[in-house]
Amino acid sequence: MLNPLAQELNDTLHGTVAGELLSDLGKRIFFPRGIISQGGEAKQFGKVANATIGTTIIDGKPASLPSVQKYAPELSSGELVAYAPTAGIPDLRAKWKELMLKKNPGLAGKSTSNPVVVPGLTAGISYLSDLFVDSEHPLLAANPSWDNYSLIVETRRGGELHTFNMFHNGGFDINSFKTALAIEAKSGSVRVLLNFPQNPSGYSPTNAEAKQIVQAVKEIAEKGTKVIVWDDDAYFGLNYESDIYPQSLFAEFADLHENVLAVKIDGPTKEDFVWGFRCGFLTFAGKSLTAEQYLALEKKLMGLIRSSVSCSSTPSQSISLKAFSDSKIEAEKKVFRDVLEGRYKKVRAFVDSHKSSVLEPLPFNSGYFMSFKTKCDAEALRQKILHEKQIGTISIDSSTLRVAFSSVEADKIDEVYSAIYETAEQFKTEN
Missing domain, CATH: 3.40.640.10 (Type I PLP-dependent aspartate aminotransferase-like (Major domain))
Structure with missing residues (x-):
């Protein structure tokens, strides 16, 4: 029921x-109309005291240890340690x-x-x-x-x-x-x-x-x-x-x-x-x-x-x-987005100029990643790249290898992708 x-x-x-x-x-x-709901009513109408929520109140504010508060000096104790709705x-x-x-x-x-x-x-x-x-x-x-x-x-x-x-x-x-x-x-x-x-x-x-x-x-x-x-x-x-x-x-x-x-x-x-x-x-x-x-x-x-x-x-x-609410945030975000776009362009240039009998780049134009459709076992390829080249990638399934260019510095992109292509070809030769 x-x-x-x-x-x-x-x-x-x-x-x-x-x-x-x-x-x-x-x-x-x-x-439920339980503690949270009743506590919300008490915030509105409990003018004398609010004995509903399990927090420690001192001088009308949530208690915040100095050893905690000092790491977020611009936040009030309520903004730092109180429960959110x-x-x-x-x-x-x-x-x-x-x-x-x-x-x-x-x-x-x-x-x-x-x-x-x-x-x-x-x-x-x-x-x-x-x-x-x-x-x-x-x-x-x-x-x-x-x-x-x-x-x-x-x-x-x-x-x-x-x-x-x-x-x-x-x-x-x-x-x-x-x-x-x-x-x-x-x-x-x-x-x-x-x-x-x-x-x-x-x-x-x-x-x-x-x-x-x-x-x-x-x-x-x-x-x-x-x-x-x-x-x-x-x-x-x-x-x-x-x-x-x-x-x-x-x-x-x-x-x-x-x-x-x-x-x-x-x-x-x-x-x-x-x-x-x-x-x-x-x-x-x-x-x-x-x-x-x-x-x-x-x-x-x-x-x-x-x-x-x-x-x-x-x-x-x-x-x-x-x-x-900070007026600078959009300009700051653009700097980081430009970094990502720069890495994307380097990856795009590399895969467009390199061919492989083992790797087929899936379409990509945005975001943090690109992936290869592999003609070998993607997990075996991942393991080989990791242990022989010391480069981490992700095998999404048996035929999809994901590379997060978002976490690869621009000056390492050619090195990383060269290693992936070289290892894939070795894998084909060995198998």
Whole structure:
């Protein structure tokens, strides 16, 4: 029997695409009227004393040890050691939405939920799997794709990860994508994840490809299929060629059709070069969804956060909020992005001028990575490169070798890629 609070949220979402796409856990989850909720009321009305939250208060402020506080002198004790609200610091959520609209002008006039803070984009994907994936409802993603998708969906949630072929003739394989959507649609609903710039390939769609991707989703939605599109925008904005769709596809899916629910998974991790902050955001959008229905989705998400990590890190949120308001941040980010683009160009020049009978570079134009399709076992190749050349790479699967040029200094790129090509040829000779 469902908890009455879960049933209340389900009733709010009833008849919407969001309500029909919920997983078994998604239907059961709710945000309790427990310590956190009651503590929030006490903050508002407990003028004499607030005896709700398990923190130590001295002189009206959270107690912060001097040996801790001295390392963050510009943060107040509340910004450093206090619990953050379950959904994140309100000002940070508002600021991220403001930035999201600025970076994606196509969202102008379209309704979205407030971004909810999650402890990293991985957690965001995990929570979405909790809400929308189960043994009866698989997730569709590209092949190749980030190995953590499989770990989350299949191992953790007990669901299935279905795939479409990512590339054909040097670009996005739209025919494979459309075929896979049609197969998934036979069940009446589709859950699809799109990651651009993509990990592991480092590819983003061209303007024409983006239009085709959106049209493919619209066509199955018009036939009555309920669709949720997860836009994993971990590497958003790191584009190095002119013909790349410049926004998140979330801007296109946000009001595409009543049968489409879109969710944006993003954060400062890669965009703002704060990998260890573990601070991400989830934002929902759907045509005709009301503010009350967005709030119901937020509360279900808050239930997942509360039941796993309780809340995200306060220092990371506090620093992010201050940094986003700093007038210098965009110029500083451009310096780092230019460094990445310079490395991309050196890699591009190398692979365009070198041929291999063992390695085929997958299309790449953005992000942190590029990958090779290998005609040998990628893990064996990785091991050989590591132990003979002392160079680390990643074998994504048996035929995909990923190289993160983001972490290779420009003056080492030729050396690194020469070693990879030479080792691959040796591998072929030896086998």
